[in-house]
Amino acid sequence: MSSRKIDRSYEPDGMAVRVTGYAQAREVLRSTGTVQAGLGVETVEKLPPSIRRPVLYRDGEEHREHRRQTARYFTPRRVDEHYRELMERVADEQLAHLRSEPTVDLAKLSFRMAIEVVSAVIGLTESRPGLDKRLDRFFPEKFGKPGFTSLHGIFWVLKQNFQFLGIYLADVRPAVKARRRQRRDDLISHLIDEGCRDGEILGECLTFAAAGMVTTREFVNVVAWHLFTDDALRQRYTGGDETTRVLLLHELLRLEPVVGNLKRRTTEALGDGIPSGRLVDVDVSTANLETGVEGPGLAFGDGPHKCPGAYVAIQEADIFLSKLFAIDGLRMVKPPRVAMKPDISSYELRDFTISVRPPA
Numbered sequence: 041m042s043s044r045k046i047d048r049s050y051e052p053d054g055m056a057v058r059v060t061g062y063a064q065a066r067e068v069l070r071s072t073g074t075v076q077a078g079l080g081v082e083t084v085e086k087l088p089p090s091i092r093r094p095v096l097y098r099d100g101e102e103h104r105e106h107r108r109q110t111a112r113y114f115t116p117r118r119v120d121e122h123y124r125e126l127m128e129r130v131a132d133e134q135l136a137h138l139r140s141e142p143t144v145d146l147a148k149l150s151f152r153m154a155i156e157v158v159s160a161v162i163g164l165t166e167s168r169p170g171l172d173k174r175l176d177r178f179f180p181e182k183f184g185k186p187g188f189t190s191l192h193g194i195f196w197v198l199k200q201n202f203q204f205l206g207i208y209l210a211d212v213r214p215a216v217k218a219r220r221r222q223r224r225d226d227l228i229s230h231l232i233d234e235g236c237r238d239g240e241i242l243g244e245c246l247t248f249a250a251a252g253m254v255t256t257r258e259f260v261n262v263v264a265w266h267l268f269t270d271d272a273l274r275q276r277y278t279g280g281d282e283t284t285r286v287l288l289l290h291e292l293l294r295l296e297p298v299v300g301n302l303k304r305r306t307t308e309a310l311g312d313g314i315p316s317g318r319l320v321d322v323d324v325s326t327a328n329l330e331t332g333v334e335g336p337g338l339a340f341g342d343g344p345h346k347c348p349g350a351y352v353a354i355q356e357a358d359i360f361l362s363k364l365f366a367i368d369g370l371r372m373v374k375p376p377r378v379a380m381k382p383d384i385s386s387y388e389l390r391d392f393t394i395s396v397r398p399p400a
Contacts, residue, residue, distance in 0.1 A: 048325045050385045056321040057314050065327040070343035075099040078303030092240045094247040114348045127359045130156040146392040150260040157356045158252040163226035166214035178203040212242045255298045256353045261389040262296045268372040278365050285358050290336045297339035300325035300385030369396045
């Protein structure tokens with residue numbers, strides 16, 4: 041297997057207990073004596089109690105019940121029966137751009153692929169054109185720090201609120217309006233039936249956009265980068281059946297988890313001597329390198345907050361990549377530019393130029 045492409049230099053939080061061993065990391069993530077931390081949870085906690093938190097920021101029985109009720113949208117059988125045909129069609133549509141243009145940015149093709157698939161699962165199917173651009177503006181490469189004590193902070197408060205409003209008006213409101221008239225078999229319809237308000241549904245949609253669209257784009261990009269630069273790996277992938285290809289994708293995800301660090305806060309003392317009330321920094325990217333770790337390791341998390349869309353991400357990545365690397369003449373023109381989000385050690389690959397035309 042290839043060596044890592046991503047430099048995982050990471051400055052741990054000095055206030056947190058850092059966990060790097062696989063067994064201990066899995067124990068922390070599975071523990072019922074921890075709650076979600078990081079990922080903006082501190083901001084969400086300041087919302088009025090009457091506002092329902094997105095599932096990412098809930099814990100305990102409420103969180104478990106929501107996951108139980110929505111698990112049916114992400115089962116392997118449902119994904120295969122309801123979304124495989126969509127994945128095939130969208131992959132073909134995106135790769136048509138590759139065939140018709142001198143060069144393309146792979147990051148843009150993979151993002152549109154992920155957006156189409158996840159939108160179908162959650163129910164964002166009435167969007168105006170340009171959701172990919174709206175999400176890129178909402179999740180920029182570099183975040184400012186919102187606040188009201190400086191002009192910079194006020195600017196970022198206004199900027200984020202403007203992006204919230206844009207996605208609500210162009211994407212969420214049309215979907216909610218259509219489903220209030222007639223329910224469908226998707227997540228937004230379920231949220232309406234639970235009594236969620238439009239703003240609360242917006243929060244859930246943005247959570248799934250970050251966890252399902254943005255991360256899948258990066259995973260597809262990093263796998264493609266490995267395949268372009270490792271001939272033996274590329275031959276194993278393109279020459280294998282679906283089971284073989286999926287095993288390789290799991291292995292690459294273990295090696296290059298999109299989110300390298302997860303945080304939890306303990307609500308009781310844990311067995312490894314971690315006291316109650318402590319912030320715990322789970323170093324997924326280090327734990328995943330231990331000998332004997334199988335599959336994707338902890339790349340999808342573990343325990344109550346394990347990513348529900350893991351099977352969706354792997355299947356759409358395989359469909360897209362297997363079609364991409366079956367194209368004659370495919371070559372990498374320019375490797376991607378790597379940017380990092382240091383708070384979660386997450387990578388972003390941009391300006392990844394590929395082509396199917398011979399060099400000039």
